[in-house]
Amino acid sequence: MGLSGQPIYIMREGTERTRGKDAMSNNIAAAKVIAESVRTSLGPRGMDKMLVDQFGDVVITNDGATILKEIDVQHPAAKMMVEVAKTQDSEVGDGTTTSVIFAGELLKRAEKLLQQKIHPTVITEGFRKASAKAIEILEGMSIKSGIDDREGLKNAAMTCMSSKIVSESKDMLADVSIGAITAIAEKSENGNWVADIDKVQIQKKEGESIDETSLIKGIILDKEVVSPGMPKIAKDAKILLLQSAMEIEKTEFDAKLQITSPEQIQQFLDEEERMLRTMVEKIVNSGANVVVCQKGIDDMAQHFLSKAGILAIRRVKKSDLEKLSKATGGTIFTNINDITQDNLGFAGLVEERKIMNDSWIFIEECKEPKSVVILIRGGTELIIDEVDRAIHDALCVTRDVVEDQKIVGGGGAPEIEAAIQLRKYAQTLGGREQLAVEVFADALDIIPKTLAENAGLDQIDVLMKLRAAHQGGKKFAAHDLETGDIVENMMAIGVVEPTVVKIQAIKSATEAASMILRIDDVIAGVKGAGGPPGMPSGGMGGMPPGAMGGMGGMGGMGGLPPGMM
Numbered sequence: 289m290g291l292s293g294q295p296i297y298i299m300r301e302g303t304e305r306t307r308g309k310d311a312m313s314n315n316i317a318a319a320k321v322i323a324e325s326v327r328t329s330l331g332p333r334g335m336d337k338m339l340v341d342q343f344g345d346v347v348i349t350n351d352g353a354t355i356l357k358e359i360d361v362q363h364p365a366a367k368m369m370v371e372v373a374k375t376q377d378s379e380v381g382d383g384t385t386t387s388v389i390f391a392g393e394l395l396k397r398a399e400k401l402l403q404q405k406i407h408p409t410v411i412t413e414g415f416r417k418a419s420a421k422a423i424e425i426l427e428g429m430s431i432k433s434g435i436d437d438r439e440g441l442k443n444a445a446m447t448c449m450s451s452k453i454v455s456e457s458k459d460m461l462a463d464v465s466i467g468a469i470t471a472i473a474e475k476s477e478n479g480n481w482v483a484d485i486d487k488v489q490i491q492k493k494e495g496e497s498i499d500e501t502s503l504i505k506g507i508i509l510d511k512e513v514v515s516p517g518m519p520k521i522a523k524d525a526k527i528l529l530l531q532s533a534m535e536i537e538k539t540e541f542d543a544k545l546q547i548t549s550p551e552q553i554q555q556f557l558d559e560e561e562r563m564l565r566t567m568v569e570k571i572v573n574s575g576a577n578v579v580v581c582q583k584g585i586d587d588m589a590q591h592f593l594s595k596a597g598i599l600a601i602r603r604v605k606k607s608d609l610e611k612l613s614k615a616t617g618g619t620i621f622t623n624i625n626d627i628t629q630d631n632l633g634f635a636g637l638v639e640e641r642k643i644m645n646d647s648w649i650f651i652e653e654c655k656e657p658k659s660v661v662i663l664i665r666g667g668t669e670l671i672i673d674e675v676d677r678a679i680h681d682a683l684c685v686t687r688d689v690v691e692d693q694k695i696v697g698g699g700g701a702p703e704i705e706a707a708i709q710l711r712k713y714a715q716t717l718g719g720r721e722q723l724a725v726e727v728f729a730d731a732l733d734i735i736p737k738t739l740a741e742n743a744g745l746d747q748i749d750v751l752m753k754l755r756a757a758h759q760g761g762k763k764f765a766a767h768d769l770e771t772g773d774i775v776e777n778m779m780a781i782g783v784v785e786p787t788v789v790k791i792q793a794i795k796s797a798t799e800a801a802s803m804i805l806r807i808d809d810v811i812a813g814v815k816g817a818g819g820p821p822g823m824p825s826g827g828m829g830g831m832p833p834g835a836m837g838g839m840g841g842m843g844g845m846g847g848l849p850p851g852m853m
């Protein structure tokens with residue numbers, strides 16, 4: 289109470305606050321809901337989700353990151369779980385479902401420890417140690433792979449696509465993805481391989497079937513050959529990349545030309561023609577048979593180029609010209625007088641092709657394509673988008689193996705192995721931390737358990753059998769969900785994953801779970817003071833506009849007439 293008897297407000301009126309146990313159990317409950325929502329989609333036998341956004345657009349997918357990106361989550365702890373998936377996706381590109389399920393399970397089991405009055409910081413410290421140890425175990429059990437291990441690359445790419453809707457085409461999509469990554473991978477100065485996914489462009493075009501999806505070692509331009517008289521195909525193309533226009537430049541100021549006789553008009557036109565002819569002659573002399581121009585090409589110049597059998601494209605984007613320069617090794621010229629033969633770009637093939645109703649220029653078989661294009665085909669947009677997501681995962685996984693050079697067997701084998709070894713490690717710790725590490729180990733089992741459950745198998749039965757196999761020294765024993773058999777070595781049947789995917793899943797899940805466990809006070813500010821963006825978009829849908837005036841969250845706007853909303 290102040291002197292005047294007025295209460296003192298520390299926080300803005302309407303602020304919601306939950307503390308202590310309530311805050312924690314709310315957060316854990318929200319996080320578990322998120323984990324639960326993707327659980328059934330894990331693994332090759334997982335189910336797909338159909339998501340409909342507020343505009344009615346439909347997405348059908350099995351991809352954890354996509355599912356969580358599409359659902360509009362409000363609860364702050366639930367949002368943190370969505371972040372787990374996003375981190376996993378941006379760091380390694382696969383294993384998003386795994387990481388979220390694991391984070392949910394960690395929290396579920398931590399809750400039991402909290403009920404036994406174990407302090408959250410003891411739990412998070414135990415989780416930190418367990419996570420570090422688990423990573424060590426995963427590193428230790430890994431097999432060496434890398435860019436030269438084509439079999440390893442192919443198996444990893446196929447495994448990550450076997451859980452996608454388009455898995456029937458995984459063989460061919462894996463080849464396309466591996467072809468793309470190996471084409472753009474570069475050895476850095478310290479001898480490590482680096483593959484930058486941004487150098488792989490994705491173009492989508494409805495029509496044909498998924499199997500028509502192809503890798504273009506070069507670039508596709510959404511352009512046509514400029515004149516019908518020109519060739520539509522050029523083999524062993526020597527490409528002139530031109531930034532300036534092939535036109536007679538207009539003066540910058542208004543000039544008046546006094547023409548007094550018909551001959552003078554002719555002279556004027558002849559001079560223009562002569563200048564354009566000289567331009568084209570210079571190009572012909574350089575040996576170029578393809579011209580890619582950022583600006584316009586005059587009709588007369590087009591005519592001369594056609595006569596010389598040169599294929600020309602005009603008004604190409606600057607960024608495309610730069611990409612072409614990289615891919616073909618050609619210099620971008622601003623002045624035709626500077627052209628030299630050595631600085632032309634090279635491509636094995638330049639061709640205009642009709643894809644559905646559009647004509648595109650394909651510039652392929654470049655010497656050192658520092659950028660490549662994957663042209664995705666498919667019957668409908670929904671399928672094409674899912675192929676895109678599958679290829680994204682395959683590209684990431686291939687990059688992971690190329691860069692990190694380590695793989696493990698899949699199907700939950702690494703998780704079972706790590707859990708077994710962690711339990712042994714826990715015994716060396718003693719005390720309450722031991723409990724936390726054991727809980728962490730138990731949480732790892734959720735992956736093989738969920739994989740089995742989604743395939744309609746008995747979780748406990750499968751887990752017992754697999755543990756026995758692992759204790760007998762079979763570190764990659766797991767259940768092959770395609771055949772339903774227990775396999776002693778998943779690697780032998782080609783179910784393979786990059787080690788970094790497994791490690792990152794553990795890292796991001798542990799971080800998120802620990803962060804959620806350390807929160808004992810949730811202070812939620814007044815929503816909506818800034819207008820509609822702060823409103824919970826889901827819940828408001830059915831309300832008549834007038835109802836908004838009474839909402840606490842809209843405090844600042846309560847006085848506005850409904851029409852103003």
Ligand SMILES: Nc1ncnc2c1ncn2[C@@H]1O[C@H](COP(=O)(O)OP(=O)(O)OP(=O)(O)O)[C@@H](O)[C@H]1O
Binds near residue numbers: 785
């Ligand atoms: N033939 C198979 N038998 C058993 N397990 C398999 C098989 N193929 C893949 N898996 C396993 O399925 C799991 C991956 O499933 P899924 O791709 O649905 O989830 P994710 O990779 O965690 O998430 P997302 O791909 O959505 O980012 C991995 O544990 C992988 O080893």
Ligand SMILES: [Mg+2]
Binds near residue numbers: 382383384448451681
């Ligand atoms: Mg996956």
